[in-house]
Amino acid sequence: MTTLSDLKISEVKLEGEHVGKWGMVIDQDICTGCQACVAACSMENNIPFVGEEDSGYGRAMHWIRIERFWEGEYPEVKMTNQQPMMCQQCGSAPCEPVCPAFATVHSQAEQLNLQVYNRCVGTRYCANNCPYQVRTFNWRDYQRPEPLPNQFNPDVTVRRRGVMEKCTFCIQRIHKAQDKAKSEGREVADGEFTTACAQACPSNAITFGRIDKEDTLVYQMMHHGQSHGKKHLEELGTLPSITYMNGGGA
């Protein structure tokens, strides 16, 4: 098998060099596919609903989706473990180098893949190059009749037509927690805040935190469990920040 180092692509960072900052562990074995995370994400991040027709064309704007696959045929049919899929906040993201407007940039400070809405001109190159298919595009100015806009989160930009968007790891919550911690002269504690999806998840299948610090729950789950889990499409050299587990052994 070709390994990463065989590829000799200079842009590809190797696992050893990359740590990342924020990360997630998702236990697919206990995810029930209930969609609470999807709803929570939409409410937190001012995501528009697109209606029946556009969602039929695959234009629904979920930043997180639950994938489920079938295995076998009736009666030996099995629904594989649900797979919540959102932006993997790659350390070496395929979406970033293809953006002609530098709207898809890597945050050096938070080690996240940013989408700068005011720079985005809507070429959709990034979505084409994303192996996880987690970027969604505002095909229209989706209507939210009054008084629905009362629910908007003031900490998140309301996007308009022609702009690409995706999961931000709730960067507004990261900033809020950092700001609060700084005002109190301390570091952000593990578990002090979490993303909207992890906060809602009824089975606690999503855990969020720092993956570059050893004393966090996420780090413990990634490195000290029975299984180290797997990262999706890691072989592409994307260095994702989300680790998927299938219970204890997978």
Place this chain on the structure above:
Amino acid sequence: MLKKIFDWLMQPLGLIAVGIVFLSVFSVAVYGLSATQQTPEQPIQFPHKTHIGFGIQCLYCHPGAAKGPAAGIPSQAKCWACHNQIEKTQTSVLLAPLKEAVLSGNSIQWVPVAIVPDFVQFNHRPHIAAGKNCEDCHGDMSQVNIAENPQVLNMGFCLNCHIETAGEDEEKLIKLTDCGTCHY
């Protein structure tokens, strides 16, 4: 083809046409810019100068600036706390809207002047904590009556200050020039 167009443009008629197009675009642009320069009509001709002259601190009326993202506009109850003890409030024409709003319970519709676009997430608190003064961005309010747009709140202004503040500190520079610090 291109040469043809160019030749045509270089003849007198062409130059006039170019001039007209340029002038019309330019004048619209200048008009647009001047429109943004106008101090907007406020419901009350609020004199910042007078209030600061009395020695009232900015944070007395805009306490949010020290605590979080928005500095805030004071509630009319706050205005009234002082003004109902001032005799002039009862008679002044300029203060009539305040009196009317308080007595009727209607809200005063202020027009914010120093605002950033929706895609900028600005937080006052860290700026105050970093030792910035209000006038660094908002201009010297002790010299103005009705609040004016200081016309400095663009990205270059923000970034210049961020880079200056970071100085030699690499980590701080990364944080302060990160797109994700303001845009999300």
Place this chain on the structure above:
Amino acid sequence: MSEQVSRRDFLKLAGLGAATTAVLTGCGPASRYVTREPYQQMPEYNSVGQSTYYATTCRECAAACGLVVRTYQGRAIKVEGNANHPLNLGKTCARGQATLHGLYNPDRVTDPIKKSRGDSAGEIVDWNAAIQAVADALKNNQPDEIAFLLGTSSDHLFDLVTDLANSTGINAPIRFGAMSMFESRATLSKAAENLFGQTGLPWFDVGNADVVFSFGANFLETWLSPLSYTRGFAQMRKATETKLRGRFVQFEARMSATGGKADEWVSLRPGTEALVALAIGRLVAEIRGGSVPRIFSSVEPADAAEQAGVKLEALEHLAEMFANSKAVAIPGGPALGQSNGLAVAEAVLALNALVNNFGKSGGVYLSALAPNQTEYNRPASSQEMQALVEKMKSGAIKVLFVHGVNPVFEIPNSLGFKDALSNVGQVISFATFPDETALEADYVLPDHHGLEGWGYQRVTTGTDLPVLSGAQPVVTPYYNTRSTADVLIAAAQLAGGSFASALPFADEVEFLEKKVSALMSESNGSFSALDSTAFMATFQQFGGWWKNVDSKVTPNAGSVLNKNVKAEVAEFAGEGEFFFVPFMSPTLGEAGANKPWLQELPDPTTTVMWTTWVEINPETAHELHLENDEVVRVISEAGEIEVPVYLYPAIRPDTIAIPFGQGHTAYGRYAENRGANPADLLGKHFNEAGDLAFAGMKVRIEKTGKTKPVSRLESRMGVYGEELGEEH
């Protein structure tokens, strides 16, 4: 020109022009001419730019999960779970999250209206006139001609109406909802009563079990208390240093979202659940040695396996699994909604007696009663609902008050609710949304949305502790609505006599204070206070009051194994080749169709959004030459509906399934004229406990020649071999 203007100046001016153009295209002035409205009087606990959080209780279903709602400048912007609430420990489901789309729904009823039946619009009346109308309705009719039909939340209103009924002689309020119909609560508690001689709602400690057998219970979706069962499921599934990963077996004809999580999914023929449970019981008894208990003795495992369409070896293997571990068996969902639903519930509960898990960790309990409850009080069964409908039909009910439920939509047509309404002199709806029942009402006197109102809700199952969950307004009412409790109190005062003395309160808050402060004298509370004002304030602040004492009841297992359970296959009504499984949509629930983000949530199993579908096994569809998206007519003895086909790989070839939740003819722009209502197919058949035999129908299907593209999240490529690029 160039002589007067230097190049430098020109560049400056050009730059200015460019900047202005940029500014004009949206970088500034568009948002410059906005106005900001400060508070007239800012509440002292508020601060500009800071969010304020209020604890309250979710009213999207009857489970009573605690919420903390983030508000900002007087608007509710995010629902979060109340981390201290014993039931949900800070978690929320999708329906709870989307409750804000109810609060800020563009189609709410904005004012009290007087109207004629069938009209959505009417004459706006002022609240005094509305209250006078309610008072007249109370005063000018005989008490037994007045009936209240309430939803499963909120309990404070139920208590208020119950108090009113007790002292004035009006009919006791009936609580009903499609959710409680699909849960078959009456069957479950009746089975518990028959086996244990105790009333109560069984609670299954899934979290501490090693093996979970569920007969149709959709406990990860909408059943009883989905959040607490999901938490239990996660605990069961997770391997720790001290325990292995738990295993979960689901028995059902159509794979539900819950069944999708099962390690083993047993697809049995609908109606054979009781037989299979008893057969497993017999096999377990044989494995554990000793004589076979009487309750299991009447069934022959080989026979049962054949009837159910499963292999005997499979049952033996499952019995082995059940016998040798800390196991629990749960009856629920469609398995109970059949003619022999009670027998199914008893047979499955009896399995637990074999492994002797009653009152033990990982076993079966009866749920703790809520603090202000002395005995378990369940919502009405369909048969009890039917009794009210009969009364209405005969003209014995002159005034019907409806709150918190949409019976015209939720009650199957065959029960005749809508027809019976025409024999009721006056229908007064307290609907927050313009639903089908409000359409048929004479008055619509809108209640606040749940996030705008006061109240409490009892936690009936899902936690060890007795919990009374508190609700308070998190925002001021957006429209000219009024709390129904306030309307009733004011109307009772106007009506005078026994009505006035039954509700001697100034308003709803005073009523709540009386009810809630009764808990002050209880010991071991989650908090205490010296006076009732402080107690009420703390009650609202914490989102409820709970007693820190494990109050689950151990069922009396003594004679369970010596009971008799009829080892029969369920009877099915109608002539058709397909068994019919209607199920509650896990994302929409009974009343979620008007919330756009719930509509756009993909169904957990099919990933369909915004519409109704019928699930058909791909093999069957192939035989019938049916394709995805082809619209078929599903016909039962009670009615017919048209729905597009979804080829569902995890359903028996002799079974079809349709989700409940869509098919509204009113209820706002997002719900109207969308999908179909499977309740139209349900006949008037009850099981022995009085629950509707909703899963006891047989149906046939006809082609219509039409197609309807179904919006779904999943890609069509690869799943059924459809062509790349095929669009609709």
